[in-house]
Every structure is written in C-alpha cells, then in structure tokens.
Amino acid sequence: MIDEAVIELINRELDNDLSESEQTELDKILAKSESARHYRANLKSLDTLMAKQPAVAMPDGLHETIIGSIRLTDRPVSKPAIIARRNWTRVAGYGLATAAGLLLAVGLFRFSPDMGLGQTDQMTGTMAPRNDNPVLLGDYFVETDKLSSSVSLERRGAELLLQVDLDSQVPTELSVNFSGSNLLVKAVTQVDDNLKLTQSPNRVSVSGQGRHGFTVFLDRGDDTVNTMDQAIALEYSSNGRLIREAELIVRDE
Amino acid sequence: MHKDRDKELVEECKKGDRQAMDRLVRQYEHAVYNAAYRVLGNPDDAADVTQTAFVRAFQNIDQFNPQFRFFSWIYRIAVNESINQIKRRKITEPVADTQAARGPGVDDIVASGQLSDEVQTVLMTLQESHRAVIVLRHFSDCSYKEIAEILRIPEKTVKSRLFSARQKMKNQLEELGILPA
Numbered sequence: 001m002i003d004e005a006v007i008e009l010i011n012r013e014l015d016n017d018l019s020e021s022e023q024t025e026l027d028k029i030l031a032k033s034e035s036a037r038h039y040r041a042n043l044k045s046l047d048t049l050m051a052k053q054p055a056v057a058m059p060d061g062l063h064e065t066i067i068g069s070i071r072l073t074d075r076p077v078s079k080p081a082i083i084a085r086r087n088w089t090r091v092a093g094y095g096l097a098t099a100a101g102l103l104l105a106v107g108l109f110r111f112s113p114d115m116g117l118g119q120t121d122q123m124t125g126t127m128a129p130r131n132d133n134p135v136l137l138g139d140y141f142v143e144t145d146k147l148s149s150s151v152s153l154e155r156r157g158a159e160l161l162l163q164v165d166l167d168s169q170v171p172t173e174l175s176v177n178f179s180g181s182n183l184l185v186k187a188v189t190q191v192d193d194n195l196k197l198t199q200s201p202n203r204v205s206v207s208g209q210g211r212h213g214f215t216v217f218l219d220r221g222d223d224t225v226n227t228m229d230q231a232i233a234l235e236y237s238s239n240g241r242l243i244r245e246a247e248l249i250v251r252d253e
Numbered sequence: 254m255h256k257d258r259d260k261e262l263v264e265e266c267k268k269g270d271r272q273a274m275d276r277l278v279r280q281y282e283h284a285v286y287n288a289a290y291r292v293l294g295n296p297d298d299a300a301d302v303t304q305t306a307f308v309r310a311f312q313n314i315d316q317f318n319p320q321f322r323f324f325s326w327i328y329r330i331a332v333n334e335s336i337n338q339i340k341r342r343k344i345t346e347p348v349a350d351t352q353a354a355r356g357p358g359v360d361d362i363v364a365s366g367q368l369s370d371e372v373q374t375v376l377m378t379l380q381e382s383h384r385a386v387i388v389l390r391h392f393s394d395c396s397y398k399e400i401a402e403i404l405r406i407p408e409k410t411v412k413s414r415l416f417s418a419r420q421k422m423k424n425q426l427e428e429l430g431i432l433p434a
Contacts, residue, residue, distance in 0.1 A: 042427070
C-alpha cells in the first residue's frame with residue numbers, strides 16, 4: 001500500500017510539476033520502496049499508452065461547415081446547418097411538411113404577445129414570430145430506425161419558443177415536461193389535426209404518426225430559479241413503451 | 254500558445270474580418286475536434302460539438318475576455334458543450350440497447366487487438382468531469398493551470414480529479430491485461 005502523499009508526488013512528477021526538493025524527496029522514497037517504484041512504472045506506462053494514441057482526423061468538409069455557420073457581422077447565429085449536415089432529405093421533408101401545413105391552414109397567423117390563452121388554443125399553422133433572429137438556447141436530436149425528431153428552444157425577440165419536429169413511422173407519443181425549468185406553457189400551435197395534443201402549464205404531450213411540426217410558446221415563470229441548472233424533460237414512447245428519455249439543457253444566455 | 258497573435262486575430266474578428274476568423278478556426282479546429290472526440294467517443298457528435306463551439310465562440314466574440322487565452326475559451330466552450338451533449342443524449346433504452354451503447358465487453362476488447370479502441374473504451378467509463386481532465390492533460394497537453402482556466406476549477410481540484418482518473422484508468426487497463434499489473 002502506498003501513501004497518498006507518495007502517489008501525489010509520483011503523479012506530479014509525471015506532469016513535471018515537482019520542485020527540486022520534492023524530486024529529491026521522491027527519489028529517496030523510490031530508492032527504498034519497491035511498491036512506489038512499481039506504481040511509478042505503471043503510471044508511466046499509462047502515460048506512454050495515451051501519448052501513443054493517434055490524433056483523430058477531422059471529417060472532410062467540417063472546416064467549411066464551421067466557417068459557413070459563423071456570421072461575424074449578423075450575430076446571433078442560428079444553428080440549422082448542423083441539422084442540415086446530418087440529413088438534407090429529412091430537413092427538406094420538414095420543409096415540405098411545414099409548407100403543406102401552411103397551405104392547409106386558414107391563413108398565416110401572426111402571433112401577438114397580447115393574445116390570451118383562450119384565443120391561442122385554436123391556432124393552426126406554423127406561427128413562430130417573424131423578423132427576429134433566433135437565439136438558440138438548447139436543442140436535442142434523436143434519430144432511430146423509426147423515429148426522427150428535433151427539439152430546439154429559441155428566443156426570438158421577447159418570445160421564447162420550443163420548436164418541435166416529429167417524424168415517426170409508428171404511433172409515437174412525445175411528452176415535454178417543463179417542471180425542471182422556470183418556463184410555463186403559454187400556447188401551442190400545431191400543423192394539422194392528425195396530431196393529438198394535450199397541454200398544461202408545465203407539460204405538453206402529443207401523439208401521432210408521420211411527420212409533424214409544432215411550436216410551444218413559453219413564458220418565463222419564477223425568475224429566482226437558477227438558469228444554469230434548468231432542463232426540459234423529453235420522453236418519447238410508443239404503445240406505452242419508453243423509446244427514449246432525454247433532458248434538454250437550457251443554456252445560459 | 255500563440256497568445257499575442259490570437260489576441261490580434263480576435264480583435265480583427267470583432268471588426269468582422271472573416272480571414273482572421275478562418276485563421277483562428279484553422280488554428281484550433283483539429284485540437285477541439287480531437288478533445289471533443291475523446292470526451293464523447295463518437296466522431297459525429299465530436300463534429301457537431303466542434304461546429305457548435307466555434308459558432309458560439311464567434312457569436313459571443315464581443316464578450317471574449319482578453320485576459321484569457323482564446324484556446325482556453327474555445328476549449329471551455331467545447332468541453333462544456335460535450336458534457337451537455339452527453340446529458341442531452343442521456344438514454345433510457347431497453348437493456349439490449351444499453352449494453353450495446355456501452356461498447357464491446359472485456360473479451361471483445363482483448364480479442365480486437367485495437368489498442369486505440371481499448372483506451373477510448375476505458376476512457377468512456379470515467380465520469381465526464383474526470384474524463385475531461387484526462388483528455389485535456391493527456392490528449393490536449395494542457396498544464397494544470399490551463400485545465401483550471403478552461404474548466405474554471407481550482408488547480409487543486411484539477412490534480413485530485415486527474416490523479417483519481419488515472420488510477421481508475423490504470424486499474425481497468427491492468428484488468429484488461431493491457432498494462433502490467
């Protein structure tokens with residue numbers, strides 16, 4: 001058994017952090033202790049092993065993707081490029097679904113902050129406020145054989161929005177729980193009537209199959225809650241079986 | 254690490270100079286990608302995190318504190334983003350899937366003969382905060398002071414996490430027969 005202090009000295013020696021006197025002290029210990037020498041040899045082997053690990057090559061085109069995502073003069077920057085790189089066809093599909101939803105909607109509805117919940121309950125169409133650059137506060141993606149979904153929390157001007165895309169080949173339920181954050185549900189819009197939706201101030205649940213997109217308008221509740229530790233809980237399930245559970249961490253602005 | 258040149262490039266970026274931005278990205282993208290890869294263990298996630306880290310860094314370039322080094326700042330964003338990524342993707346899946354997500358078993362590791370995979374597999378068993386310290390020290394070659402600056406933790410904490418993480422890695426690699434017991 002080696003003394004903790006000796007273990008620390010050996011570790012610090014490996015990191016070139018010892019003073020001259022500490023090195024002398026360690027050398028004396030090593031001269032006397034077989035177990036200390038053994039520990040030191042093994043630690044050096046670990047260091048050598050990690051040093052031999054080859055650098056991982058960056059994927060082709062990543063530099064261009066990064067450069068293309070950065071705007072220096074028109075900040076803040078939205079993040080759709082990441083989704084786009086993952087799956088162009090799927091994103092194009094979302095676009096088509098949204099366009100179809102817009103055509104089906106009675107007319108484009110422009111959300112007004114003054115509107116009460118009673119009025120917003122009946123809204124259809126995609127109704128993210130326009131003209132404000134979105135600031136991404138958190139996002140989550142899931143992609144399995146039968147389910148593809150993205151959830152992003154954005155601030156657009158004074159509005160806080162949760163944008164949800166759900167594409168499932170099997171009946172799927174998504175439950176979004178805001179209890180772990182200071183956010184409260186103000187209103188929810190949906191693209192079509194095939195998506196069954198229930199809502200309360202702390203939760204939105206949807207169930208359906210196929211491709212859907214909707215927006216949750218949110219209010220900030222208790223401002224005393226530490227914004228660094230906020231999370232929105234997401235649960236995807238199918239026929240009562242949990243498929244995926246995740247937390248969308250709300251980034252500090 | 255190119256401290257003064259980086260400062261100049263950051264100032265140029267604040268004025269909207271895309272060439273300066275391109276040079277800063279080129280300077281650190283490989284290192285950031287590799288650090289993210291080692292923390293996340295997945296090339297796609299590492300690419301996402303690298304992109305997000307640079308986007309966020311330049312999105313907030315006006316808030317960059319010149320007292321810190323640019324590389325500390327971008328590493329900090331990347332490591333935090335990597336840890337967030339792990340939390341966001343925390344999965345509760347059926348047992349079979351969970352086992353698959355853990356990677357190969359001990360026998361598979363030994364049989365595969367791929368040392369790189371083995372080291373990464375053992376690395377992935379460490380808790381995120383310990384993994385981040387190991388990655389910054391051993392794969393990004395940062396000093397205690399730099400790690401403390403990147404993670405905003407005291408140097409004392411860096412050392413205790415690093416020594417403890419090394420011990421865990423050493424024990425596991427010894428059990429696997431990769432390091433002598």
